[in-house]
Amino acid sequence: MKTENRLIHDLDTSREGMDDNAPLKILRPWKGVWRPIWSRREELGGFSFLISIFFVGMFSIGAPYFISNNIAAHYLETVWDPEIALDRSLPVINWLIIPYVALYLFYPVTLALAPRDDRGRMELALGVQGLFMATMFCVLFFLLLPAEIDLRDQLDTHWEANPPNWLEEALFTFIHVSDNPWNAWPSLHIVHSTLLARLITHWVQRDHHESRFAKPFLVLLWVEWALLCVSILATKQHYLFDLVTGLVVAFVFWRMFTKVIDMVEERGPDKLASESGWSN
Numbered sequence: 079m080k081t082e083n084r085l086i087h088d089l090d091t092s093r094e095g096m097d098d099n100a101p102l103k104i105l106r107p108w109k110g111v112w113r114p115i116w117s118r119r120e121e122l123g124g125f126s127f128l129i130s131i132f133f134v135g136m137f138s139i140g141a142p143y144f145i146s147n148n149i150a151a152h153y154l155e156t157v158w159d160p161e162i163a164l165d166r167s168l169p170v171i172n173w174l175i176i177p178y179v180a181l182y183l184f185y186p187v188t189l190a191l192a193p194r195d196d197r198g199r200m201e202l203a204l205g206v207q208g209l210f211m212a213t214m215f216c217v218l219f220f221l222l223l224p225a226e227i228d229l230r231d232q233l234d235t236h237w238e239a240n241p242p243n244w245l246e247e248a249l250f251t252f253i254h255v256s257d258n259p260w261n262a263w264p265s266l267h268i269v270h271s272t273l274l275a276r277l278i279t280h281w282v283q284r285d286h287h288e289s290r291f292a293k294p295f296l297v298l299l300w301v302e303w304a305l306l307c308v309s310i311l312a313t314k315q316h317y318l319f320d321l322v323t324g325l326v327v328a329f330v331f332w333r334m335f336t337k338v339i340d341m342v343e344e345r346g347p348d349k350l351a352s353e354s355g356w357s358n
Contacts, residue, residue: 107354116356151258154224160319170236171312177305184274196347225262229314268324
């Protein structure tokens with residue numbers, strides 16, 4: 079009974095007017111982070127807000143990944159190895175390193191396509207919160223159940239007969255230098271790309287559905303996403319289990335984030351900002 083009452087309390091709103099269908103408290107707007115940013119959102123023609131979002135995202139999303147990645151590489155050992163025979167049977171495909179690295183384009187594209195009104199800004203800020211929570215959820219597995227991705231030896235064997243071109247080699251080198259073969263599952267490549275692609279799609283379909291470029295752009299976006307899913311296996315950066323668990327995590331967090339989007343839509347950005355302590 080106490081557990082049930084606690085869950086009801088967590089789902090209940092901390093401010094007047096928020097209903098029982100609101101997202102979990104931890105996914106609601108953060109006051110301390112966003113209040114000073116929200117008050118300056120119109121500065122520099124709105125670019126001040128985007129610049130702030132970039133730095134908040136870099137420290138809240140990028141930092142946890144790279145910190146946990148280096149902790150695992152230097153201090154941890156594999157607790158559970160998700161490798162199966164199929165992981166080594168899948169071929170290396172050199173050119174798929176390009177869609178793999180293209181994940182890093184999802185972030186600036188999200189910033190570029192975010193609506194420039196207050197509703198879009200609030201959705202973008204809350205999207206960063208959602209990515210942060212998804213990242214920290216995955217980091218728990220990276221540190222508590224670490225797994226080394228022991229597949230890179232297959233690249234050397236493959237490259238003896240099929241060497242990469244200069245671009246492929248440069249991208250593989252960049253990844254191998256910057257990213258230790260840990261942080262296996264759930265794959266954040268999959269989690270982040272799925273959540274960002276869903277958010278971008280939401281904005282394009284809602285705000286640009288009449289544009290003749292909307293459909294081709296979304297086709298390109300989701301083809302890239304599909305290639306990215308294959309690429310984490312074909313570049314020997316991840317196991318199949320990492321892909322599957324990444325998709326599951328992305329699905330769960332997107333379902334949670336749709337409640338946030340609905341909350342912004344129903345309450346309106348001005349009222350929600352006031353209730354969240356972002357504005358006076």
